[in-house]
Amino acid sequence: MHNIDWIILLLFLAWTVWDGMRLSEKTESIEGFMLAGRKMPWSAVGLSIMATHASAITFIGTTGKAYVDDMSFLQVYLGLPFAMVILSVTLVPYFNRTKAFTAYESLERRFGLHTRLFTSFLFLIGRGLALGTVVAAPSYVLAELLGMEYSATALLIGVIATVYTLAGGMGGVIRTDVKQMIIMMFALVFCFGWIVSHLPTGVSIGDSLAIAGVAEKLNAVDLSFDLTERYNVWSGVIAGIFLMLSYFGCDQTQVQRYLTAKSVSDARRSLLMSAFAKVPMQFFILLLGVFLWVFYVFVDAPLTFRTIDESAFATEYIVEGEQLRADYVEAKSVREAAALGVANGEQVQDEFARSNEKISALRQQDAERIAAATGASFNDTNYILPWFILNNLPVGIVGLIIAGIFAAALSSIDSALNSLASVSIIDWYKRLHKQERSDKHYLRSSRVATFLWGMLATSAAIALGQTNSIIELVNQIGSYFYGSILGVFMLLLFVKRATPFSAFTGLLLGMLSVFVFDNAFVNAAGEVGIYFSDVPDGFNKLIEYLWLNPVGTGVVVLVGWLFGKRSRS
Amino acid sequence: MTNSSQSDNDNRTDRKLMTWAVVAGFAFVVLGYLFTSLFNGK
Numbered sequence: 001m002h003n004i005d006w007i008i009l010l011l012f013l014a015w016t017v018w019d020g021m022r023l024s025e026k027t028e029s030i031e032g033f034m035l036a037g038r039k040m041p042w043s044a045v046g047l048s049i050m051a052t053h054a055s056a057i058t059f060i061g062t063t064g065k066a067y068v069d070d071m072s073f074l075q076v077y078l079g080l081p082f083a084m085v086i087l088s089v090t091l092v093p094y095f096n097r098t099k100a101f102t103a104y105e106s107l108e109r110r111f112g113l114h115t116r117l118f119t120s121f122l123f124l125i126g127r128g129l130a131l132g133t134v135v136a137a138p139s140y141v142l143a144e145l146l147g148m149e150y151s152a153t154a155l156l157i158g159v160i161a162t163v164y165t166l167a168g169g170m171g172g173v174i175r176t177d178v179k180q181m182i183i184m185m186f187a188l189v190f191c192f193g194w195i196v197s198h199l200p201t202g203v204s205i206g207d208s209l210a211i212a213g214v215a216e217k218l219n220a221v222d223l224s225f226d227l228t229e230r231y232n233v234w235s236g237v238i239a240g241i242f243l244m245l246s247y248f249g250c251d252q253t254q255v256q257r258y259l260t261a262k263s264v265s266d267a268r269r270s271l272l273m274s275a276f277a278k279v280p281m282q283f284f285i286l287l288l289g290v291f292l293w294v295f296y297v298f299v300d301a302p303l304t305f306r307t308i309d310e311s312a313f314a315t316e317y318i319v320e321g322e323q324l325r326a327d328y329v330e331a332k333s334v335r336e337a338a339a340l341g342v343a344n345g346e347q348v349q350d351e352f353a354r355s356n357e358k359i360s361a362l363r364q365q366d367a368e369r370i371a372a373a374t375g376a377s378f379n380d381t382n383y384i385l386p387w388f389i390l391n392n393l394p395v396g397i398v399g400l401i402i403a404g405i406f407a408a409a410l411s412s413i414d415s416a417l418n419s420l421a422s423v424s425i426i427d428w429y430k431r432l433h434k435q436e437r438s439d440k441h442y443l444r445s446s447r448v449a450t451f452l453w454g455m456l457a458t459s460a461a462i463a464l465g466q467t468n469s470i471i472e473l474v475n476q477i478g479s480y481f482y483g484s485i486l487g488v489f490m491l492l493l494f495v496k497r498a499t500p501f502s503a504f505t506g507l508l509l510g511m512l513s514v515f516v517f518d519n520a521f522v523n524a525a526g527e528v529g530i531y532f533s534d535v536p537d538g539f540n541k542l543i544e545y546l547w548l549n550p551v552g553t554g555v556v557v558l559v560g561w562l563f564g565k566r567s568r569s
Numbered sequence: 570m571t572n573s574s575q576s577d578n579d580n581r582t583d584r585k586l587m588t589w590a591v592v593a594g595f596a597f598v599v600l601g602y603l604f605t606s607l608f609n610g611k
Binding site: 070223268272 | 579583586591593597601604609
């Protein structure tokens, strides 16, 4: 990376720390530290909600996903506008009325201390573990972009986020989130504009869409109903609503954002900003990935985008690699000629599709070759956009775009740190501490908790690295209780006969049901089996992961209602 | 403007925004489907 890019990046990081910390001396109470004194304008809260939702992996992984597959990932977000409206009329006024600090605090009055502690414990475990991976995932990509050691990059991200979150509290987090969101959007729009303006002469935006269409990259909405298919409109709208209700309504990382709003109306508007903007934004990020793919149809690109040192590979793998790359160069020139034909309206769609399929197969073979040679799985999806940034963009802009990736990473980490500290102090330390202490004491404790969570996440990121099995395990743990916690909040709002016992039993059974359904498989004859390992040939998942959320919620509500007391009125 | 009329105004605006958000939700599905039908696999 050029020195000018380094200067821009370092200036951005220094400015972020200063901006996050600059009003720290005004934070004198625990309400100021955790909820910014409940005085934030809805526009700032709304942008902070969006920035928290969009991590660095959203930025680089989503574009990579569209490049490698298609735009079907958009469907995950289709339930979001509906979920935001439901939250605006249910949980938002409820939290506002109770003047809560955390989402789980509200559960104690109806369902007892054990339900409050258990749900907040699930949040701490799930979000705490996930935070390590939120630091780890972009660190790998940024380390390669910057030519730095992985552990030094993870340490840099972790320490910066911890320092300004610890000093500035929620006010600092929201203030920096707003600017980070703007920088991230600028980076995306600039990349898109740059790609479009650098397409070959005679290839318009319409031609690019036609080329991408032939390769079936523009598959955004699929109407077929299939529970075993990961992304379709039904899983997105129906199961997606449960996922979004859970994330925006019961996850302290997001709830704490709209608890800072001045009024219930401001809190609603901050959520509704995502309802209007999130789907178009995701569409745009995916379209950027598609246009990047079109760009590399015409411009030189490697077979796989992750740089691997092959000097230690066995000779057979090196020879195989050379052959694959030679085949790729040949197939790429055929595809480029056919793409120009498609752009000129010639009937060469079949030839283009064939050469494109050949290149996809070569990419797959190369990934398998590298995996076999290194003994570790290989995936370059998250490295496509960074490769473009480093190799195609001009000096000066590279630093700005990498600042955009840092911004996306920091805006998710700071919010999670602040929420983890809030739940640790409010739901555990303050609640279980027999002697009431001063506001200053809890403020100091919150800063200590932020520091400890920051160091824990950074150490976990450095120690665990990008071990795929661990990342998958963390995501799996999260998906087991997301829907079930939503179920408890539904009991709180809508099921009068639910009791502490029925709610807690429902929560446990809901999580158990999700665990069972996640390991349920079905074959073509319709035989269903539960397999925790060694799934027999011919068996596929009974339901895809998005559907686990309604399963969890449904079981909790059903058990909570069945085991509850009949209302006297 | 009194506090209660301000609150009435806010509630009316919120209701309008929520209605539009539902309309936007359905519109995203329809537009996504039209986009796919128009360009994909052609």
